[in-house]
Amino acid sequence: MKIVAATNNKHKLVELKTILSQLGIEVLSAADVGGIPDVVEDKDTFEGNACKKAMESAAHLGMPVLSDDSGLCVEALDGRPGVFSARYGGPGLDDQGRCKKLMTELKDCDNRRAYFACVIALADHNGQLIGSSMGKCLGHISDEMKGEEGFGYDPLFIPTDYKKSFAELGEEIKNSLSHRKNALEKAISDGLFNKLKSSSPT
Numbered sequence: 001m002k003i004v005a006a007t008n009n010k011h012k013l014v015e016l017k018t019i020l021s022q023l024g025i026e027v028l029s030a031a032d033v034g035g036i037p038d039v040v041e042d043k044d045t046f047e048g049n050a051c052k053k054a055m056e057s058a059a060h061l062g063m064p065v066l067s068d069d070s071g072l073c074v075e076a077l078d079g080r081p082g083v084f085s086a087r088y089g090g091p092g093l094d095d096q097g098r099c100k101k102l103m104t105e106l107k108d109c110d111n112r113r114a115y116f117a118c119v120i121a122l123a124d125h126n127g128q129l130i131g132s133s134m135g136k137c138l139g140h141i142s143d144e145m146k147g148e149e150g151f152g153y154d155p156l157f158i159p160t161d162y163k164k165s166f167a168e169l170g171e172e173i174k175n176s177l178s179h180r181k182n183a184l185e186k187a188i189s190d191g192l193f194n195k196l197k198s199s200s201p202t
């Protein structure tokens with residue numbers, strides 16, 4: 001089955017492709033289908049934004065779509081940056097700037113507990129929502145950025161039972177335990193991909 005990943009984040013795309021190829025699902029990029037519409041992410045939950053992205057993109061393309069809305073939730077910040085992870089600190093910051101801002105906010109803070117969350121949503125070729133599934137990855141925020149791999153907050157995030165950041169651990173380990181991997185596995189065990197297959201024209 002072919003499915004379009006409605007994301008403009010090339011790092012997410014690579015992770016989604018890698019994980020889903022192991023499950024026999026071929027992922028097309030926005031570029032493969034001539035681009036996806038800009039969807040305003042104005043919901044206050046990962047689920048709300050993921051469903052909106054999937055439905056609007058699928059309705060526009062007339063193709064089955066998978067979307068991913070994800071972010072980092074920090075316990076000492078009452079779950080921030082959460083759904084605002086991509087926009088944390090304002091539009092002038094890049095990934096490194098957002099990591100630095102987070103380190104500053106957590107300076108002198110003993111509670112470093114945090115988790116990554118990801119909601120995967122699927123919509124069929126008519127733009128009808130098939131469903132959504134959430135995955136999490138628990139860990140803590142380091143007081144220094146380390147590692148070159150991954151993206152976003154990976155240099156700061158140390159998953160539970162590890163001593164290195166996602167950016168140090170690398171793609172293979174990250175993809176085996178990440179929030180994205182857990183959300184995709186949940187979507188499969190919830191039967192979402194099978195439901196999508198049966199609602200697709202043959």
Ligand code: ITT
Nearest residue numbers: 007008009068069070071072085086151152153154
């Ligand atoms: P699309 O909406 O086009 O998919 P985006 O990057 O804007 O791309 P989100 O709105 O879901 O995606 O924001 C997710 C942000 O959360 C992302 O930009 C990172 O800052 C952070 N994030 C999510 N997953 C991450 C991961 O696996 N590693 C590091 N940071 C992550």
